[in-house]
Amino acid sequence: MLGILLSLAAAVTWGIGGVFVRLGAPDLKISTGTFVSLIPSLLLTLVTALAVNFQDFASITLVGILWFGLIGVLNFRLGRHFNYLGIDLLGVSRSSPVIASSPLFAMVMAVTFLGESVNLFIIGGTMLVVAGLVLVVSKE
């Protein structure tokens, strides 16, 4: 039950976050807004991480720092910037389903690079995601 509530909390806060971006986009350049958004994200996460995993910071290796640094560039410098730019250009209702299709691409990468296997669930899910994207993108 706690897991479901926390998952719902994540969904609600992420969903509302997109709406805040939509509201702020007319007043601020998107790259500046994305940078501004990263500051409270960093502070809140840092405080939580220090409270929960304080000792683990000391044991992380240089390779680990580089690995998660690469993730930081991919996720926050590029991903969040593109995400907010998409919300500005399309509106949150059209961009968010496209961005939500990311597990489809993650699955393709995992099959290609990590050798994960494909099953009927994945094939069916892929067809649904593609059909949904076609509906969102197609002209009214």
Added chain:
Amino acid sequence: MRRGRLLGYLVSLGAAICYAGTSVLTRKGLIEYAPPLVGLTISLVVGTLAFAITEARTPWSALASKRRGLYYFLLAGVAGALGLIANYFALSVAPVVLVSPITSINPLISITCVWLFMQRSEKVTLRVLVGALLVLAGVALITVGRNAT
């Protein structure tokens, strides 16, 4: 399709691909290098620094007149962090096959908010709503399928 709209779809797809790459790299990183919150903090530090370099020329004094935008983006950042932290704690008490499909409904939350409060600036059509539902159902199936293998 208008040029701005095409660019919007392309950058949204770009975001989806970046998040997908993040997901694949994070799986390996969490197994080999660090616990989730430590890894997330390092990622945020580097991502913020990478932005600070490219945004160094921004005339910050001019932003004082754009407080409305600043506040909304700060709130977006708070919401994003609360989502990441809630997702982390959810994954620590429940399996990914339960957590991931629930968290992936966040576009429906956005669409509902737009429909309730922003109808003047953005129209939610039936086609977009059905499309979003299909994407979410597909994502749930892919998540179940990846964790079943």
